[in-house]
Amino acid sequence: MAFTLEIGAKAPDFALPATDGKTYKLSDFKDAKTLVIFFTCNHCPYVKGSDEVTRQTAEKYMKQGVRFVGINSNSENTHPEDSFEQMVERMKVNKFPWVYLRDKTQKVALAYGALKTPHFFVFDNNRKLVYTGRGVDNPKDTAKMTVNDL
Numbered sequence: 001m002a003f004t005l006e007i008g009a010k011a012p013d014f015a016l017p018a019t020d021g022k023t024y025k026l027s028d029f030k031d032a033k034t035l036v037i038f039f040t041c042n043h044c045p046y047v048k049g050s051d052e053v054t055r056q057t058a059e060k061y062m063k064q065g066v067r068f069v070g071i072n073s074n075s076e077n078t079h080p081e082d083s084f085e086q087m088v089e090r091m092k093v094n095k096f097p098w099v100y101l102r103d104k105t106q107k108v109a110l111a112y113g114a115l116k117t118p119h120f121f122v123f124d125n126n127r128k129l130v131y132t133g134r135g136v137d138n139p140k141d142t143a144k145m146t147v148n149d150l
Contacts, residue, residue, distance in 0.1 A: 004113030004132060011037065011127040012111035016071065016101040017084070019091040024069070024099055026127070033065030035123045036150070038135075039114035040100075041074040042090050043081045047117050050139035051094070054118065057135070057150050058097045068098035073109035074117070120150055 005012075013026045029035050038054070040047050058068040076083040084102045091100050103109055112121055118139065122131040137147040 003110075004115055005121060005129050007129050007132070009129045011035065011121070011123045011129070012108070014071075014101075014103070014108045014111075016103055016108060018102070019084075019088045019100045024101060029067050029069065031065075032067035033125050034061070034067075035127065036066060036068045036120060037112070037123070038068065038070055038118050038120045039073055039109055039112070039116075040070045040118045041072045041079070041082045042086050043074070043079045044117045046139040050118060050136055050142055051096070053136055053139075053142050053145065053148065054150070055096055057148065062097065070096070070098050070100045071103050071108060071114075072100065073103040073106045073114060075106075122150070 011026055015023055015025045017023050072082055072087055074082040087100055118135055120135055121129060124130050133149060135150040136142060136145045138145045
């Protein structure tokens with residue numbers, strides 16, 4: 001079985017470049033009551049299919065102090081559309097309500113135990129894991145979705 005963070009685990013720190021030109025660390029989100037870190041990318045049909053539901057969820061809970069942070073750990077050698085330049089373009093076009101970070105070395109994905117895209121990790125205000133897993137039950141076709149676990 002592959003490693004993934006267990007409920008109650010502390011959020012591993014990171015320092016990653018974002019599509020907005022800044023570099024973010026875990027401590028940059030200390031103001032968030034709840035922090036949702038999710039592993040995502042540009043090419044995955046499950047990501048693309050569920051992006052708008054993720055957007056709606058992020059916007060719904062923003063007023064309650066919930067912040068979303070997307071991290072792309074995919075190799076641009078395997079999927080050229082997952083390059084940093086394409087990430088910047090995707091954010092310009094879609095204007096998602098989250099910070100989009102690049103984990104080129106995949107060290108952060110390994111530290112969290114990200115198993116797929118999208119893979120969500122929800123941390124409380126002490127940055128202890130309270131949920132990990134999918135966002136919705138049918139991410140490829142949210143018209144057929146019956147459950148939003150996120």
